[in-house]
Structures are given as structure tokens and as C-alpha cells.
Amino acid sequence: MSTMEKLPLAVDHIPEAKRHIYDAEPVLSARELVITFGRVVGLDGVNLDLYKGEVLAVIGDNGAGKSTLIKCLTGAYVPDSGSIRLEGSPVTFRRPQDAREAGIETVYQQLAVIPALDIASNLYLGRETRRKGVLGSVFRMLDKGGMEREAGQSVQDLGIQTIQNMGQAVETLSGGQRQAVAVARAAAFGSKVVVLDEPTAALGVKESGMVLDMVKQLRDNGLAVILISHNMPHVWDVADRIHIQRLGGCAGVITPQSHDMGEGVAIMTGAKTLSG
Amino acid sequence: MTASGSAAAAEFARRRQSPVQQLQNHLHKRPWLSPLLLLFITFVAFFIATPLFLTAGAMGTLLQQTAIVAALAVGQTLVILTAGIDLSVGAIMILSMMVMASLAKDGGMPGLLALLIGIALATLAGLLNGLLVTRINLPPFIVTLGTLSIFTAIALLYSGGSSIQAEHLPRILNFLGEGFGIGAFRLTWGIVVVVLIYAVMAFVLSQTAWGRYVYAVGDDAESARLSGVPSKRILLAVYTVAGLIYGIAGWVLIGRAGSATPNAVPTANLDSITAVVIGGTSLFGGRGRLIGTLIGALIVQTFDFGLSLIGVNQQWRVLAIGVLIVVAVAVDQWIRKVKS
Known part of the structure; x- marks a missing residue:
């Protein structure tokens, strides 16, 4: 059927x-x-x-x-x-x-964000993108700038205004902001x-x-x-x-x-x- | 309305920060700042205390003394970043060193082969630690406490408890003790190897996904798993890479000591942990930088070296290191409470 x-x-x-x-x-x-x-x-x-x-x-x-x-x-x-x-x-x-x-993305009750890592790192955790060319393929270098830009865009798409700096550690955020990061991650992927x-x-x-x-x-x-x-x-x-x-x-x-x-x-x- | 409201709130929050809070924020972002300041103060103090300290010869010796603990502390940093602890660092180093030396001298094996087998054995020893931690879910403290005894005993049984002098060994095993001089300042290949280990691992930790996973697993293993990080594989890899580094440290040690001795560097375990902790890496995992560990190792050795240079009782050094550890952990606890 x-x-x-x-x-x-x-x-x-x-x-x-x-x-x-x-x-x-x-x-x-x-x-x-x-x-x-x-x-x-x-x-x-x-x-x-x-x-x-x-x-x-x-x-x-x-x-x-x-x-x-x-x-x-x-x-x-x-x-x-x-x-x-x-x-x-x-x-x-x-x-x-x-x-x-x-x-299918899930935002778990226990949030699944890593406090010590910054917002961009959390958004891309487990799905990091690498630099183009030899730096990425041989040296496995992360495309930090690109991920930070994309993360900023994802957060903006959700209309979250209280989060500005993607390089901020998640542990410095309030509970609602952390939740916003988790939701933004789910929305992005x-x-x-x-x-x-x-x-x-x-x-x-x-x-x-x-x-x-x-x-x-x-x-x-x-x-x-x-x-x-x-x-x-x-x-x-x-x-x-x-x-x-x-x-x-x-x-x-x-x-x-x-x-x-x-x-x-x-x-x-x-x-x-x-x-x- | 929310945009201007929150901007005003952010502005308000910024203004309310006292100098102490600002310091806390800076240390939170750069945990290696306080150890660097401490290293600087130590240098100035010894420079004032004795003119012998800040000479090229003395600095070369200081670096050579630091190399072993600094190398071990790289592996220790990896393990501590995952919220573990490795008590078998010294034992694995000694085991690999004794195996290399015995294979070359008594086994008549070519030097390079003996070296590779020794380092491979150390890597396997690290893998064993990792398997016990990830498969049987034993706490790292217990696992490495056990393997500390196991590896130490094997090293002693294998070598018969006797040391092997450098002159009986092929050149490659002694090679890291050789070096070159820049004036009175002597740099060994061992130091170069240790610096390379730092450069490679610092790159891996800060620039690759693997490095990020090490921090994530140490900070919150369950959240990392839910985010799709292969936590167990990362842990296993951390212990294995740590073993590899301890093996290389064994090679550096032969060159430094001029012999392979089963009871060399008895303080290796505590010194490596001390270097990591003083360097600003959190014992609770997920926080710290390799550069801090290097500074931490230098602080430990500078105390040691400087106090012996001015002829002070070694117990003062032990006491000072003890105070440093307590202060470093207290500072770590404090900067963790940072608020944005």
C-alpha cells in the first residue's frame, strides 16, 4: 500500500x-x-x-x-x-x-547545549562545516567564520533579538536564551x-x-x-x-x-x- | 518595543559591572591569563633573588627540565578536559621507555624498530585505559589507579629493575638528548619535539571538530551525545592519543636522563596534574587551553629550578606548589560563576 x-x-x-x-x-x-x-x-x-x-x-x-x-x-x-x-x-x-x-529535529527537555561552548559552536555541534580546500580536507580546519555568520542568520530568522554575539558562551545566557539556542539549532537543521x-x-x-x-x-x-x-x-x-x-x-x-x-x-x- | 527594551537592558547590565566582575569576565574568556601573570612574577622574583637565574645557560637547563612534565601534561590535559584524570601517565612513559631500551640493548633490535614498538605499546596502554573507561564504564580515577600499578609492575618485571645506560643504546634512542647551542643557550631535539606536540595538539583542540567534541564531552557528556557527538569514540581516542604522547615522552626522557631507569621521574603523575590545574584547565572538564598547561609546567619547573639555584630547602617548593594548586582550583571555581 x-x-x-x-x-x-x-x-x-x-x-x-x-x-x-x-x-x-x-x-x-x-x-x-x-x-x-x-x-x-x-x-x-x-x-x-x-x-x-x-x-x-x-x-x-x-x-x-x-x-x-x-x-x-x-x-x-x-x-x-x-x-x-x-x-x-x-x-x-x-x-x-x-x-x-x-x-526530524528534537529539542530535548534537558536542552542538550554545552555551557562552555559558544552559541555558534552549539548550533553546529555534531555538524561542523570545514574550511574550503586543503585547510579543510587535509587539516580538518573548522570554518569558524562561516558557521558564526550562518548561526547569526538562523537566530535572526527566528526573530530572537536578545542574542547578539554568536561568540558568547552559552553558560552566560539566561534559561530562555539557552532554550532559544536549542530551538534555533533545531530550526536551522x-x-x-x-x-x-x-x-x-x-x-x-x-x-x-x-x-x-x-x-x-x-x-x-x-x-x-x-x-x-x-x-x-x-x-x-x-x-x-x-x-x-x-x-x-x-x-x-x-x-x-x-x-x-x-x-x-x-x-x-x-x-x-x-x-x- | 522589545528590541529597544532589551538593548537598554543590555546597556544597563554593562554599566553595572564592577572592576572585580570585569576581571572575572576576562579570566573566564582567557583562563591562561592568571598563570601567565604568575609565571612572570616568578621570573621577576628569581631574577631579583639571584643573578644566575636569568642567564642563557640556566634558561636552557630549565627548558630541558620542563620538557618531560610538559609532554606528559599534554596527554593529561586531554584527559582532564573530558572530566577524567590519568594517574598512569608516569607508568606508561616508564613502560615504553624500558621496552624501547631493553629491545634495543638485550633484544639486539634496530633502534628505530625498538622505538616504534615502545611508542606503540604506550598507545595500546592508553587504549586499554580508554576501553576500561568507555566499555566497562569505570571512573577514570579507578581505571588509571589500577593501570598505574599494572604498568609500573610490568616495567619493573620486564627490566628486572635495573637501568640501561645510554652508551649501550643505539643513537636514535639518545637522539633527543642531543641538540644545538645558541651561544650558551642549549636547545635539545627533545625540547623541539615537545614544542611540536604542543603545536599540533593546540591546533587540533582549537581548530577541528574533534577538538570541539573533546570539550563538549567533558562539559556535558549527555548533551553532547544528544547533539550527535560520538562521545564514547571521542573518549577512547583521547586516552589513546594520551598514551601515544606518553610514549614519545619516554623517548624524550632517555635523551634527557642519559639512561633508561625504571624508577625515573617519581613525581611525574602529580607534576603533570599540577601543571594542568595551575594552567587554568578545570578538573571538572570542558574548560582550559593547552597554552595554559605549558605555562603551568613552566611554573612548576621554575619553582623547582629557581629554589634549588638559590639553595633553599626543597620543602619550600613542595609547599609553594601545594598552595598554588589550591589557589588555582579556587580561582577556577570563582570564574565559573561568571554572569554576562
């Missing part, structure tokens, strides 16, 4: 201006993902479609399987069964590097999908606002974004659709327009079920 049936959308509740996004084929789709850890069922046949130009939030209580789901999509876990397709073609990610090379795991969890109000603006910017730049968050106001602020995980399965997909936060939390905790 070369094409996969699209999952039904809560399309009535998607604003008119955004409908066209969902006419296209999903960038990333997962079907019947199952993963078990010994006798514990991590995912119990989860389906998901992600479209270019949308922010799909994944919410759920602790242990509902949201991190597990994301780890299966980004290669940190290998599901026991089920299939994942990227732009229509089946993919199997054995390691996070596989997903990264396929164009994630050609298709960017996954953000709790990007505002450790941040104050103002810095959260800055990070949420970046998330919107990523979407407006045409990427598909998955946002995992415990913070309902943030989810309702930026998400186009909300995937609710509950007890290892998907309890439903809603939109900020179709349900309010209270209803979302009720579905998440099982106090209410999604009908239709």
Missing part, C-alpha cells in the same frame, strides 16, 4: 484560513504504534498525523505515553509494531541520528519536523512568551511542529490541533477552538470522553 488513509480531522473547528494545510498529505504519520516495556504497555496502538505548517500539541498526564510516543517518532525508542511514514514513504528509525538525518519537549517548563513568564513566539515562527516558516507541554495556557495559545494521550492510547484530537482548556483536561484525565 503506497498511500495511507488520512486520519479524520476535527475539521469543522479549524479556522477557514488554515484549512488548506490539511488538504495536503501529512508530513509525518504513525499508525498503530505499540511498544511495551516488560509487562508495562507504553503505547497501545497510537495513530498520529502531522501536517506541514501546523503546531500539533501533545498533552497527557504523567505516564500517559506522550514522551514514549515522541521517542518512537524521533528514533530514541524503536516501536514493537506499527508503522511510521515520512512524506509518504515508510521509515524505520533505529537511533536518534536516523531521524535527524531524515529531517530540521528540514521537515521539529519536536519540542516541554520547551517552557523551566522558564519565567516573559521568556516563555519569547519561546512561544519562536514556536509560531517555526510554523510560519513552513515546518511541522510537535509541542509537548504540561502548560495548558501555552498549548491553547500556540497549538493548531491537540493530540490527547491517555493510558498509552490516544483519547482524541481536538482544537483550541473546539474545546476549552477545562474540557481538554477533563478528556486527559478521563473525567470526560470525546464523542464523535
Whole structure:
């Protein structure tokens, strides 16, 4: 089977201006993902479609399987069964590097930035570019100037104004600025999908606002974004659709327009079920 | 509105920096500044204390004395940058030196072959350290404490505990003790080799992706791994390259000492660690420059050499080095708390 049936959308509740996004084929789709850890069922046949130009939030209580789901999509876990397709073609990610090379970038909760290195070095960590000619090929010399320029451009593209000097060590930055560096890295290299795991969890109000603006910017730049968050106001602020995980399965997909936060939390905790 | 607001905030933050904070910032960016200042003060002090100190002959001797510890300290810097520690530096150097010398003298092997086997053995010894650290996940302190005893014992058993004089060795093994004079200032090939090691490794650390990964792994191994840095491979390579450098140090030592002696340079381990720490490299990993290590090695040897020149009890040197280590680590802790 070369094409996969699209999952039904809560399309009535998607604003008119955004409908066209969902006419296209999903960038990333997962079907019947199952993963078990010994006798514990991590995912119990989860389906998901992600479209270019949308922010799909994944919410759920602790242990509902949201991190597990994301780890299966980004290669940190290998599901026991089920299939994942990227732009229509089946993919199997054995390691996070596989997903990264396929164009899926993850911003981890623990940030994965190196405090002692500067911003440009962090943006290019693991993907350094070398100088042209003999200096690069024989002496393996890094193209520091080029990387610094490109890094500055990536940061500017995201509309981050509080970071100016790419040669600044990351440890001298605030939590929000560090998060911005991590997001900028994902944006610079994630050609298709960017996954953000709790990007505002450790941040104050103002810095959260800055990070949420970046998330919107990523979407407006045409990427598909998955946002995992415990913070309902943030989810309702930026998400186009909300995937609710509950007890290892998907309890439903809603939109900020179709349900309010209270209803979302009720579905998440099982106090209410999604009908239709 | 945010642009002008944050610019104003940045301006405000700049103005609020006291001179002490500015100093902290400078040291944070250039951790080798304080050791350089210290080296300068040491030189001035000894120059005032004795006219014999700042002569060409004395400086040549000082450099020759520094060469061994300086070479070992390069490997030690690599390991410490990854937040490890290497207690087997001296043992690996002695092992490779004794093997080179024995193969050439008792085994009748051509000098070059004996030299290469000795250096290869040191590289393998470093590889073994690396394998134990990365595959069995043992702390570097424990691994190298164990291999310190193992390599020392092998060197003693192999050589029968006796030393081999230079005159029984082929020229190539003694070659690094030879040199050339510029007036009364005598430079050995050993010093040239050590300077080359510094130049190559400083380039690798500051200009290549591999060097950047060494810092990244030492600063935050998990974040480095998540960023796609092959952490284990980098660690393994660090210990192996360190072994290679200790092997070359063994070659330099034969030339310097004029013999291969199994109990030579008993203070090699602590001196190499001291040079690294005084040179501004953080024992917690991820921070430091090779140039700092070179300055650190020079400071250690200058104290040693200068105090013996003015005839002061050696215990004062031990005491002074001890104070320096504590001060260097305290300064490191302080400059880590830097705020932008």
C-alpha cells in the first residue's frame, strides 16, 4: 500500500484560513504504534498525523505515553509494531541520528547545549562545516567564520533579538536564551519536523512568551511542529490541533477552538470522553 | 518595543559591572591569563633573588627540565578536559621507555624498530585505559589507579629493575638528548619535539571538530551525545592519543636522563596534574587551553629550578606548589560563576 488513509480531522473547528494545510498529505504519520516495556504497555496502538505548517500539541498526564510516543517518532525508542511514514514513504528509525538525518529535529527537555561552548559552536555541534580546500580536507580546519555568520542568520530568522554575539558562551545566557539556542539549532537543521519537549517548563513568564513566539515562527516558516507541554495556557495559545494521550492510547484530537482548556483536561484525565 | 527594551537592558547590565566582575569576565574568556601573570612574577622574583637565574645557560637547563612534565601534561590535559584524570601517565612513559631500551640493548633490535614498538605499546596502554573507561564504564580515577600499578609492575618485571645506560643504546634512542647551542643557550631535539606536540595538539583542540567534541564531552557528556557527538569514540581516542604522547615522552626522557631507569621521574603523575590545574584547565572538564598547561609546567619547573639555584630547602617548593594548586582550583571555581 503506497498511500495511507488520512486520519479524520476535527475539521469543522479549524479556522477557514488554515484549512488548506490539511488538504495536503501529512508530513509525518504513525499508525498503530505499540511498544511495551516488560509487562508495562507504553503505547497501545497510537495513530498520529502531522501536517506541514501546523503546531500539533501533545498533552497527557504523567505516564500517559506522550514522551514514549515522541521517542518512537524521533528514533530514541524503536516501536514493537506499527508503522511510521515520512512524506509518504515508510521509515524505520533505529537511533536518534536516523531521524535527524531524515529531517526530524528534537529539542530535548534537558536542552542538550554545552555551557562552555559558544552559541555558534552549539548550533553546529555534531555538524561542523570545514574550511574550503586543503585547510579543510587535509587539516580538518573548522570554518569558524562561516558557521558564526550562518548561526547569526538562523537566530535572526527566528526573530530572537536578545542574542547578539554568536561568540558568547552559552553558560552566560539566561534559561530562555539557552532554550532559544536549542530551538534555533533545531530550526536551522530540521528540514521537515521539529519536536519540542516541554520547551517552557523551566522558564519565567516573559521568556516563555519569547519561546512561544519562536514556536509560531517555526510554523510560519513552513515546518511541522510537535509541542509537548504540561502548560495548558501555552498549548491553547500556540497549538493548531491537540493530540490527547491517555493510558498509552490516544483519547482524541481536538482544537483550541473546539474545546476549552477545562474540557481538554477533563478528556486527559478521563473525567470526560470525546464523542464523535 | 522589545528590541529597544532589551538593548537598554543590555546597556544597563554593562554599566553595572564592577572592576572585580570585569576581571572575572576576562579570566573566564582567557583562563591562561592568571598563570601567565604568575609565571612572570616568578621570573621577576628569581631574577631579583639571584643573578644566575636569568642567564642563557640556566634558561636552557630549565627548558630541558620542563620538557618531560610538559609532554606528559599534554596527554593529561586531554584527559582532564573530558572530566577524567590519568594517574598512569608516569607508568606508561616508564613502560615504553624500558621496552624501547631493553629491545634495543638485550633484544639486539634496530633502534628505530625498538622505538616504534615502545611508542606503540604506550598507545595500546592508553587504549586499554580508554576501553576500561568507555566499555566497562569505570571512573577514570579507578581505571588509571589500577593501570598505574599494572604498568609500573610490568616495567619493573620486564627490566628486572635495573637501568640501561645510554652508551649501550643505539643513537636514535639518545637522539633527543642531543641538540644545538645558541651561544650558551642549549636547545635539545627533545625540547623541539615537545614544542611540536604542543603545536599540533593546540591546533587540533582549537581548530577541528574533534577538538570541539573533546570539550563538549567533558562539559556535558549527555548533551553532547544528544547533539550527535560520538562521545564514547571521542573518549577512547583521547586516552589513546594520551598514551601515544606518553610514549614519545619516554623517548624524550632517555635523551634527557642519559639512561633508561625504571624508577625515573617519581613525581611525574602529580607534576603533570599540577601543571594542568595551575594552567587554568578545570578538573571538572570542558574548560582550559593547552597554552595554559605549558605555562603551568613552566611554573612548576621554575619553582623547582629557581629554589634549588638559590639553595633553599626543597620543602619550600613542595609547599609553594601545594598552595598554588589550591589557589588555582579556587580561582577556577570563582570564574565559573561568571554572569554576562
